[in-house]
Amino acid sequence: MNNMLISGAASGIGAATARLFHARGWRVGLLDVDERALTALAAELGGAWHAPLDVVDGAAVKTALADFCAQSGGRLRLLFNGAGILRTGAFADIELEQHARLVEINVLGVLNLCHAAYPYLKVTPEAQVINMGSASALYGVPQLASYSASKFAVRGLTEALELEWREHGIRVGDLIPPFVNTPMVRSQAQRPAVMQRLGVRLEAEQIAEAAWKQAHARRVHRPVGLQFGLLFNLGQITPGWVNRLLMGWLSRR
Template sequence: MHNILVTGAASGIGAATAQLFHRRGWAVGLVDLSGDALAALADELGGAWHRALDVTDVEAIQAALVDFCGQHDGQLRLLFNGAGILHCGRFAEIPLSEHTRAIQINVLGLLQFCHAAFPYLQNTANAQVINMGSASAQYGVPTMASYSASKFAVRGLTEALELEWREHGIRVGDLMPPFVATPMVANQQYVPPVMRRLGVRLNAEDIAEGAWQQAHGPAVHRPISLQFKLMYWAGQLSPSWLNRRVMGWLNRP
């Protein structure tokens, strides 16, 4: 039986991904900071392994991997890095501590999980890492500056590890959706202009299905939704000044 460890599993995309892989026969491990919601999901999934932890806590990450992978002969077929936070608003009006926390969770937490999981992935045939990227890694998004920066970092790490870990038989890729109807998005007090213009057309289940496809395909980046696929591929071919102009138009007040 394949196994998957999902971070950010208590709600939204992480929860939907865990539910989908569980339904399709995978052994699921759940990690999140929100212990009560995590325990409720674990019960729903028939007593799935779970651990409440902060993804910025290296020792907690290492202990969780020892426990979960220890129950699967030291193997990890798939690490799904779904933990992340978002704080929308004008850059200078958001406290520096909020920007710092976004980078710590979205980048450092993901990097630390990848680093700690490497021995278990290396020990597993067809092992894979799926990182939760974003359409905001296409071009920097105003009023989402630190989040956008964090997703550029995720994109860069994904591309680097995809090349570096080939020799170990480990595939690395990311999912790149635009806005998704999750509690993280719904709880924003400030709505960026680009969100108003593009709308929130995806739900967590759409992204979970994208994760399933990614787990069975060779893509490095997987843009999700027809709308963003067109924007993504156009962006790969367009000069930077045109991408900047399009982003400026999308973010008009």
């Protein structure tokens, strides 16, 4: 049986992904800081393995990986890095500690999980990492400055590891959606102009389906949604100033 470990599993995209893969026969492991929601989801999925975890805690991440993979003969078919937080608003109006915490979770958390998972991925046929990216990694987004920066980092790590780990048979890729209707997005007090222009058109279940496709493909970047797919592909072939112009228009109130 294929197995996968999901961070940020208790709600939103992580929970939708866990439900989908479980329904299709995978053994899923669940990680999240929200212990109550995590326990409820694990029960819903028939007693799925789960552990409360702050992905910033490198030692705890290593322990969780060892515990989960020990139940599968030391193997890990898929790591899904879904843990992340969002804070919208003018950069200078957000406390520095909040920026730092966002970067810790969104970047250091991915580093911790990838590093701890590597030994188990390396010995597993068709092993794969899927990182949760974002449309904000296409060009820096006003009012999402630190979030955008964190997703640029995730994109860079994805591309580097895809090349570095290829020789070990490990595929690495990311999902790149625009705004998704999740508790994280709904909880934002401020909606940046780009969010208002593009709208919040995707549901968590659509991202889960994209994760399923990615788990059976050799693609590095997977933009999600027709609207953003066109923007992403355009951004790969147009000069940087065109992308800047487009982002400036999308961010204008």
